Amino acid sequence: MNYTIVVTNKCNLKCSYCYEGEKDYKSMTIETADYVVDFIRKTLEESKDEKINIIFHGGEPFLNFNIIKYIKQKIDTDIKSIKHIKYEITTNGTIMNKDIIDFIHNENIKLSVSVDGTKVSHNQYRVFHDGKGSYDTVINNLDILLLNNIIPRCRMTYSSSNFKELLNGIIELKNRGISLFATSANFYDTLWTKSDIEELKLEIDKLIELSINENLNISMVDKTQICKAQSDCFGGISSFTIDPNGMIYPCVFNINNDRFIIGNVYEFSYDKIKKDMYKFHKELYFESVSICDTCNANEICKGSKCKLLNYMVTGMYGNPPAITCNMMKIELDTYKKISTIREGVY
Numbered sequence: 001m002n003y004t005i006v007v008t009n010k011c012n013l014k015c016s017y018c019y020e021g022e023k024d025y026k027s028m029t030i031e032t033a034d035y036v037v038d039f040i041r042k043t044l045e046e047s048k049d050e051k052i053n054i055i056f057h058g059g060e061p062f063l064n065f066n067i068i069k070y071i072k073q074k075i076d077t078d079i080k081s082i083k084h085i086k087y088e089i090t091t092n093g094t095i096m097n098k099d100i101i102d103f104i105h106n107e108n109i110k111l112s113v114s115v116d117g118t119k120v121s122h123n124q125y126r127v128f129h130d131g132k133g134s135y136d137t138v139i140n141n142l143d144i145l146l147l148n149n150i151i152p153r154c155r156m157t158y159s160s161s162n163f164k165e166l167l168n169g170i171i172e173l174k175n176r177g178i179s180l181f182a183t184s185a186n187f188y189d190t191l192w193t194k195s196d197i198e199e200l201k202l203e204i205d206k207l208i209e210l211s212i213n214e215n216l217n218i219s220m221v222d223k224t225q226i227c228k229a230q231s232d233c234f235g236g237i238s239s240f241t242i243d244p245n246g247m248i249y250p251c252v253f254n255i256n257n258d259r260f261i262i263g264n265v266y267e268f269s270y271d272k273i274k275k276d277m278y279k280f281h282k283e284l285y286f287e288s289v290s291i292c293d294t295c296n297a298n299e300i301c302k303g304s305k306c307k308l309l310n311y312m313v314t315g316m317y318g319n320p321p322a323i324t325c326n327m328m329k330i331e332l333d334t335y336k337k338i339s340t341i342r343e344g345v346y
Helices: 029-048 061-076 098-106 119-125 137-149 163-176 194-214 268-288 307-314 322-342
Strands: 002-006 052-055 083-090 112-114 153-158 178-185 239-242 245-251
Touching: 029 052, 029 061, 029 239, 029 268, 052 268, 061 083, 061 098, 061 245, 098 137, 112 137, 119 137, 119 163, 153 163, 163 178, 163 194, 178 322, 194 322
Parallel strands: 002 052, 002 239, 052 083, 083 112, 112 153, 153 178
Antiparallel strands: 239 245
């Protein structure tokens, strides 16, 4: 079971590609947090699942750090049936102090920090509300984490305007001590050209070489992470996103969109939510038409499986963002190149 808990909609950044839509800038209260933990406990009991993943999300989650600590302690104390549990926090990296560092270190929290490559590319999109770039603040906090033996994963979002900064950005972060990178295209960017795609392929060739020579884990050129068979979406069945008001969504990409509210943590029936969502997914996958249906790569492409994301970007469940199709083609080429290199004939 997977639970993404949005502890606050408040954020100290104003990223131009943010997918969270209109926010009410509220933070989760202790009362709501109690109901969230109760929702987790009851859904786990009914599902019989003994493994769970908890992701604390925002907004910027460290703006409501006390609730993160409260929820983790309450889950660890109140839910005894869990045999395997993983906690993760996704942060913009602008807020860091001794209490946060001690918590991450002592509680074995996985940390994901958003850094979009070099200073130029990062500050193009990830700015404070006054328009000032956040790069220097994030890098300073990354250095503090590394000094405390906390090595986060760096999440890098790239667009048609800054993908050429990916390589230099990763090299700069590698030189600081980061070795794990999760790269993702900006799905909302519609400005990609054929020329951009061809140049992106050249950048990826450089990343393949860098990852092998420097032993780096870069998701877009990691053979274990690309061209994998994609499972069907189980959003609202075994995966939930809960907002600060206690509203339940099937996917984090649907946050703040009332169309996708499937219940709330105060009054709910897991059995009803499950039945409704099974029906919903059945209609999406078996009864709706998709441009992915005739594609030979539809079993390994996120575009054919992440229909909730498709809708948020294109307004149609069956139509993925254009960059998704292009990236799938690039993934296939990348997989072949890496396989050939590993065999020593490239």
